[in-house]
Amino acid sequence: MSSYIVATSGLTQSEGVHLAYLVAAVLFILGLKQLSSPKGARKGNTTAAVGMIIALITGLIGLHPSSGRVILMVIGVVVGLLVGTLSARKVKMTAMPQMVAAFNGVGGGAAALVSVEEYMRLVAHSSQGVVFVITVVFSVVVGSISFAGSVIAFTKLQELMTGRPVTYPGQQAVNGIVVVAILAIGVYLVGFGTSVALVVVLLAIALFLGVAFVLPIGGADMPVVISMLNAFTGLAVAATGFVLGNTVLIVGGTLVGASGTLLTKMMGDSMGRSLGNVLFAAVGKAAPGGGAAAGSVEGRSVRSGTPDDIGVMLAYSQKVIIVPGYGLAVAQAQHVAKELASALEKRGVDVAYAIHPVAGRMPGHMNVLLAEADVPYEQLKEMDEINDQFKLADAVLIVGANDVVNPSARSDSSSPIFGMPILNADEAKNIIFMKRSMRPGFAGVDNELMFDPKTIMLFGDAKDSLTKLVASVKAA
Amino acid sequence: MSNALIEYITVFVLAGFVGIEVISKVPTILHTPLMSGSNAIHGIILVGALAVEANAHGTLQVVLGFLAIILATINVVGGFVVTDRMLEMFKSRRPEQSKQ
Numbered sequence: 001m002s003s004y005i006v007a008t009s010g011l012t013q014s015e016g017v018h019l020a021y022l023v024a025a026v027l028f029i030l031g032l033k034q035l036s037s038p039k040g041a042r043k044g045n046t047t048a049a050v051g052m053i054i055a056l057i058t059g060l061i062g063l064h065p066s067s068g069r070v071i072l073m074v075i076g077v078v079v080g081l082l083v084g085t086l087s088a089r090k091v092k093m094t095a096m097p098q099m100v101a102a103f104n105g106v107g108g109g110a111a112a113l114v115s116v117e118e119y120m121r122l123v124a125h126s127s128q129g130v131v132f133v134i135t136v137v138f139s140v141v142v143g144s145i146s147f148a149g150s151v152i153a154f155t156k157l158q159e160l161m162t163g164r165p166v167t168y169p170g171q172q173a174v175n176g177i178v179v180v181a182i183l184a185i186g187v188y189l190v191g192f193g194t195s196v197a198l199v200v201v202l203l204a205i206a207l208f209l210g211v212a213f214v215l216p217i218g219g220a221d222m223p224v225v226i227s228m229l230n231a232f233t234g235l236a237v238a239a240t241g242f243v244l245g246n247t248v249l250i251v252g253g254t255l256v257g258a259s260g261t262l263l264t265k266m267m268g269d270s271m272g273r274s275l276g277n278v279l280f281a282a283v284g285k286a287a288p289g290g291g292a293a294a295g296s297v298e299g300r301s302v303r304s305g306t307p308d309d310i311g312v313m314l315a316y317s318q319k320v321i322i323v324p325g326y327g328l329a330v331a332q333a334q335h336v337a338k339e340l341a342s343a344l345e346k347r348g349v350d351v352a353y354a355i356h357p358v359a360g361r362m363p364g365h366m367n368v369l370l371a372e373a374d375v376p377y378e379q380l381k382e383m384d385e386i387n388d389q390f391k392l393a394d395a396v397l398i399v400g401a402n403d404v405v406n407p408s409a410r411s412d413s414s415s416p417i418f419g420m421p422i423l424n425a426d427e428a429k430n431i432i433f434m435k436r437s438m439r440p441g442f443a444g445v446d447n448e449l450m451f452d453p454k455t456i457m458l459f460g461d462a463k464d465s466l467t468k469l470v471a472s473v474k475a476a
Numbered sequence: 477m478s479n480a481l482i483e484y485i486t487v488f489v490l491a492g493f494v495g496i497e498v499i500s501k502v503p504t505i506l507h508t509p510l511m512s513g514s515n516a517i518h519g520i521i522l523v524g525a526l527a528v529e530a531n532a533h534g535t536l537q538v539v540l541g542f543l544a545i546i547l548a549t550i551n552v553v554g555g556f557v558v559t560d561r562m563l564e565m566f567k568s569r570r571p572e573q574s575k576q
Contacts, residue, residue: 025491028517029494029498031513031517032495032498032499032510032513032514032517033498033499035499035502035506035509035510035513035514036498036499036501036502036503036506036510037501037502037503037506038503038505038506041506041509041563042560042563042564044513045509045513045516045556045559045560045563046560048513048516048517048556049516049556052516052517052519052520052552052556055520055523056522056523056526056552058523059522059523059526059527060526063526063527063530063531064530065529065530065531069529069530069532069538072529072538072542073526073529073530073545075542076525076529076542076545076546076549077522077545077549079546079549080545080546080547080548080549080550080552080553081549081553083546083550083554084549084550084551084552084553084554084555084557085553085554085557087550087554088553088554088555088557088558088561089557089561091558093561093565096508096512096558096562097508099554099558100508100511100512100515100555100558102554103512103515103516103519103550103551103554103555103558104515104518104551106547106548106550106551107515107518107519107521107547107548107551107555109544109547110521110522110524110525110544110545110547110548110551111518111521111524113525113540113541113543113544113547114521114524114525114528114541114544116540117528117532117537117540117541117544118528120536120537120540121528121531121532121533121537124533131481223508226511227507227511230511230514230515230518233515233518234514234517234518237518237520237521237524238488238491240521240524241484241524242484242488244524244527244528245480245484246523246524246527247483247484247487248520248523249520249521249523249524250484250487250488250491251487251491252517252518252520253518253520253521254487254488254491254492254495255491255494255495255498255514255517256495256514256515256517256518257492257495258491258492258493258494258495258496259495259496259498259499259510259514260495260511260514261496262495262496262499262500263499263502263507263510263511263514266502266504266507267507270504270507355505357504362507362508363504363505363507363508364504364505364506364507364508364509365508367505368508368562368565369565371565372565382504382505
């Protein structure tokens with residue numbers, strides 16, 4: 001029926017398909033554009049989704065599957081639809097990052113499978129051009145790395161395995177040999193022979209490389225890695241577009257590959273780290289070279305306070321800054337935090353939230369959570385905006401954040417997080433550090449701020465502690 | 477080189493520049509939703525998965541294509557839904573702001 005409509009408008013079917021793909025591509029570009037400004041972001045997602053629907057319907061034109069095959073295709077889509085929708089709807093806000101990793105990984109896996117299959121189908125009849133084989137090799141390798149790497153990223157963030165870097169002797173050498181093997185097989189396939197078996201071997205080695213490559217990267221750096229793997233999948237999809245001769249795959253994949261690469265660099269920049277440092281430095285490994293700093297924690301004492309004392313202190317402050325972190329997300333404490341802020345404001349206290357660019361597990365994580373609790377937008381201050389104001393604050397309340405207020409990022413060049421811009425929480429007159437325990441933060445680095453004489457520790461679950469603080473502020 | 481190949485390379489190069497240009501001014505708070513939204517866009521691989529499944533010969537190819545369709549559909553659908561959930565959170569703050 002679609003071809004009939006196209007035919008009556010004076011276009012051949014192929015011209016119609018190309019024009020529809022162009023419309024889809026424009027919608028992808030507009031969607032990305034809108035997604036990068038706060039006003040249009042949600043509309044941008046819808047715009048891109050409309051482009052996707054147009055592309056998918058158009059992609060079906062000209063296919064002539066048997067009826068048995070149609071049933072399989074429908075079952076596949078329905079299964080994917082159910083799994084995708086359910087997992088995306090059920091996932092908790094705190095688990096968003098690993099969900100993105102999972103959705104990215106399956107895309108990379110799909111790109112690799114599609115290329116393998118097309119290779120199997122076409123080389124059975126005739127030999128293929130150089131570009132065809134190069135792009136098959138590229139999408140199989142990069143798609144598989146993205147799939148396996150995303151699985152490890154997911155496993156680390158879901159805490160199914162340790163979030164710390166996993167290193168072993170000879171790691172870099174083994175990875176180097178694997179890369180050489182991939183290149184050798186790639187060169188053979190492109191220049192010398194056709195072999196489906198070797199393509200499958202290539203896929204298997206690339207899966208191994210994906211695992212080996214992400215294992216030594218610490219959990220705190222996972223957002224940057226996920227962003228990079230996202231760009232990888234985009235490029236794998238673009239390569240598959242060359243394999244299939246499909247322009248909409250090339251456009252969609254390349255847009256993601258290019259924007260994802262830039263986004264990865266921006267995320268690294270906001271942590272004050274280069275991409276090379278993120279990927280290869282194994283930051284946050286247990287017992288780093290400077291063992292003295294790590295060992296010093298147990299012997300030193302910290303000051304801890306009761307919720308009652310701290311509540312009174314907050315109630316009689318003029319200016320309080322709240323620094324939220326991943327602990328707030330884990331405890332689902334965003335609503336109580338907002339309640340505390342409201343109680344303080346009723347007493348005339350000036351309250352603001354200081355949002356570090358990488359607070360939580362992902363940039364923007366805190367904004368999303370606090371927006372959910374209806375925290376007014378203008379109370380959320382970005383780092384550059386608020387860093388001068390800490391010295392004017394009577395109290396800073398650190399709720400489940402750690403690395404983003406660690407002064408050793410400023411002063412200690414041996415610290416793994418040295419050079420990361422941090423919030424100047426140490427400049428406030430009083431520092432209230434809410435924590436579950438003395439455990440170091442996600443980067444695995446101890447925090448000198450806990451030993452600052454101005455610091456009062458408030459141990460316990462963030463939600464419980466905040467609830468007690470609200471009660472004591474209201475009573476004061 | 478065939479005309480088709482030159483067309484593909486042209487599209488690839490231009491899309492690369494557009495991809496970089498179009499997001500160059502994104503604020504930090506939108507990094508995650510943007511990543512998630514672009515993640516959904518590479519689910520376009522579903523178009524390819526459906527095409528190869530329609531043309532597949534033999535059991536192995538059919539199974540691979542079937543798997544690819546499932547994975548690609550999860551990528552597209554999950555990607556858009558999870559991005560929408562993230563961005564839903566951003567909308568409620570505007571009225572709150574005017575109240576202040």
